[in-house]
Amino acid sequence: MLAERTTRIGVSPTMKVAAEAMRLKAQGVDIVDLGAGEPDFPTPRHVSEAAHAAIDANFTKYTTNSGTDELKRAVCARYKADYGVEYSPSETIITAGGKQALYNAAMCLFGAGDEVITHMPGWPTLVEQIKLADATPVVIRTHAEDGFALHAESFIGAMTPRTRGIVINSPGNPTGALISETELARLADEAAARGIWILLDLCYERLIYSDTPHNLPGVLAARMKDRTVLCGSASKAYAMTGWRCGWALGPAALVSACNALQSHSTSNVCSITQKAAVAALTGPQDCVLDMLEEYRRRRDQLWTWLAAEPRLRVLKPEGAFYLFIDVSDFLSPDGIRTTADFAQALLDEAHVALTPGEAFDAPGFVRISYATSLGELQRGAERILQFVRSVEHHGRAAAGA
Numbered sequence: 228m229l230a231e232r233t234t235r236i237g238v239s240p241t242m243k244v245a246a247e248a249m250r251l252k253a254q255g256v257d258i259v260d261l262g263a264g265e266p267d268f269p270t271p272r273h274v275s276e277a278a279h280a281a282i283d284a285n286f287t288k289y290t291t292n293s294g295t296d297e298l299k300r301a302v303c304a305r306y307k308a309d310y311g312v313e314y315s316p317s318e319t320i321i322t323a324g325g326k327q328a329l330y331n332a333a334m335c336l337f338g339a340g341d342e343v344i345t346h347m348p349g350w351p352t353l354v355e356q357i358k359l360a361d362a363t364p365v366v367i368r369t370h371a372e373d374g375f376a377l378h379a380e381s382f383i384g385a386m387t388p389r390t391r392g393i394v395i396n397s398p399g400n401p402t403g404a405l406i407s408e409t410e411l412a413r414l415a416d417e418a419a420a421r422g423i424w425i426l427l428d429l430c431y432e433r434l435i436y437s438d439t440p441h442n443l444p445g446v447l448a449a450r451m452k453d454r455t456v457l458c459g460s461a462s463k464a465y466a467m468t469g470w471r472c473g474w475a476l477g478p479a480a481l482v483s484a485c486n487a488l489q490s491h492s493t494s495n496v497c498s499i500t501q502k503a504a505v506a507a508l509t510g511p512q513d514c515v516l517d518m519l520e521e522y523r524r525r526r527d528q529l530w531t532w533l534a535a536e537p538r539l540r541v542l543k544p545e546g547a548f549y550l551f552i553d554v555s556d557f558l559s560p561d562g563i564r565t566t567a568d569f570a571q572a573l574l575d576e577a578h579v580a581l582t583p584g585e586a587f588d589a590p591g592f593v594r595i596s597y598a599t600s601l602g603e604l605q606r607g608a609e610r611i612l613q614f615v616r617s618v619e620h621h622g623r624a625a626a627g628a
C-alpha cells in the first residue's frame with residue numbers, strides 16, 4: 228500500500244523508551260531523563276536577540292532557497308577561521324539542521340548500485356539516508372577496546388569498485404570518538420585515487436575535550452576538495468536544536484544540485500533562524516567554550532560516579548556529550564536479556580531514561596547523555612548504581628518466576 232522505500236527504513240528504536248519516559252513524566256512520575264541528544268543550555272542571549280530584531284524588522288519572508296548570502300558568508304568565514312579552508316557562497320547551502328545537509332548530499336550523490344561505507348556504533352540516520360538514496364550501506368565496526376577509533380584500513384578494506392562514498396561522523400554519536408587527522412589523510416589519499424566522495428558529519432565539531440588535532444576539513448581540502456562535503460550545524464555548538472539550522476560546504480555543482488532538491492522539498496530555512504545563525508557564527512564564541520567547559524565538568528564527574536561500579540565499563544569520550552557504556556555484564560538469558568530490556572527495566576524500576584545500544588547498532592551498550600545539570604546527573608547516577616546492584620536479584624527472580 229505504501230511506497231517500497233518506506234519498507235527500507237524504520238523509526239529509530241530510541242523512540243520507544245523516550246516515548247515511555249514522556250508518558251510517565253506526564254503522569255507526574257519523577258523521571259531522570261538522560262536520553263536527550265540536545266544541549267540543555269538556553270540559546271545564547273545575543274543569538275535570540277538577533278532573532279527578535281529580525282521579527283521586528285519584518286525579516287519574515289522567503290529568503291533565497293539556499294540561504295541568505297549573509298549567512299553563507301558567515302559559515303565560510305567560520306570555517307576559514309577555524310580550519311583555514313576556503314569556501315565561497317556558491318559552495319555553501321543552508322539547510323534545516325545538519326540532518327538535511329547530509330540528506331541532500333546523499334540524495335544528490337548516491338543511487339542504485341552504489342555502495343556507501345559508514346561506521347557503527349553510530350548515528351542511525353546516516354545508514355537510513357544511504358538507503359533512502361537507493362544505495363547500499365556498507366558498515367564497518369569500531370570497538371570499545373581501542374576507544375571506538377576509526378581506522379583508515381577498515382574503510383579501505385571495505386572498498387569495492389562500486390564504492391561511491393564514505394560518510395564519517397567525528398566526533399561521533401554515541402561514542403564521542405574522533406578520527407585522527409593521520410587516519411583521515413591515509414583514507415583520503417586512497418579515496419581520491421579511486422574517485423570516492425567523503426562526507427563529513429561535523430555536527431559535534433565544537434564539542435571536543437582533548438587536544439587531539441581535528442582539522443578534518445583541512446586534511447580533505449588538501450587532498451580531495453573536489454569530492455569532499457562538509458556538513459555542519461548550529462544545533463549542538465550554540466544550543467540551537469529547535470531553530471533548525473545547518474549547512475553543507477562542497478563543490479559548486481553538488482551544492483547547486485542540493486539547492487534544486489531543497490527548492491522542491493523544504494525551500495529556505497526559516498528567515499528568522501538565519502539571522503540568529505549569523506549572530507551565532509559571527510558573534511563572540513565564548514559561549515561555545517563556556518558550554519564545553521561545563522560539559523567537561525559533567526563528563527568527568529559522571530564518569531567518576533559510574534566508574535565506581537567496575538561492571539559498568541565506561542570510557543571517557545573525546546567529544547560530543549554522551550557516555551557510551553558496556554553493560555553486558557548485567558545481561559543474562561534468564562534475567563535482563565538485551566539492552567532494550569535493560570533500558571525498559573531501568574525506566575520502570577529506577578525511573579531513569581537512557582538510550583539502549585540497539586539504537587546505534589551496538590547491543591550490550593547504553594548511551595547516557597550528560598547534556599543535563601550536575602544535580603540531575605547525580606540523581607541519575609545514584610539510581611543507576613542502585614539498579615545495577617540489584618540486577619543479580621532480577622536474574623534469580625526471573626528464573627524463579
Ligand SMILES: Cc1ncc(COP(=O)(O)O)c(C=O)c1O
Nearest residue numbers: 324325326350400430460462473
Ligand atoms: C551525529 C549527528 N549528526 C547530525 C545530527 C543532526 O542534528 P541537526 O539536524 O539538529 O543539526 C545529529 C543530531 O542528533 C547527530 O547526532
